[in-house]
Amino acid sequence: MEDVVDTLIPYVLKDYPEACVCPKCIDDIKALTLNNVPQHYVVTEKGEALTKARMLSSQFKADVLKEISISIKTVSKNPRHPLSEKVVSND
Numbered sequence: 001m002e003d004v005v006d007t008l009i010p011y012v013l014k015d016y017p018e019a020c021v022c023p024k025c026i027d028d029i030k031a032l033t034l035n036n037v038p039q040h041y042v043v044t045e046k047g048e049a050l051t052k053a054r055m056l057s058s059q060f061k062a063d064v065l066k067e068i069s070i071s072i073k074t075v076s077k078n079p080r081h082p083l084s085e086k087v088v089s090n091d
């Protein structure tokens with residue numbers, strides 16, 4: 001799950017050029033997303049890990065992408081550091 005979020009965050013960030021992309025904010029975006037992603041994607045009724053097939057479904061991706069966008073907006077509005085400390089990523 002974490003890997004999926006890690007992989008998808010950069011794609012969503014492209015739509016938010018204003019968003020701070022320092023490690024602190026990325027961590028926050030990731031944590032928020034993992035908290036908010038529908039729980040049935042994280043754990044099945046039997047408590048088993050998510051199956052790979054489900055991970056790759058387009059509905060799953062759509063839901064995760066939506067949660068990432070919400071997380072980016074939330075973190076951008078309320079970063080854990082003053083905006084003057086904004087760190088520009090050098091790739």
Ligand SMILES: [Zn+2]
Nearest residue numbers: 020022025079
């Ligand atoms: Zn930041």
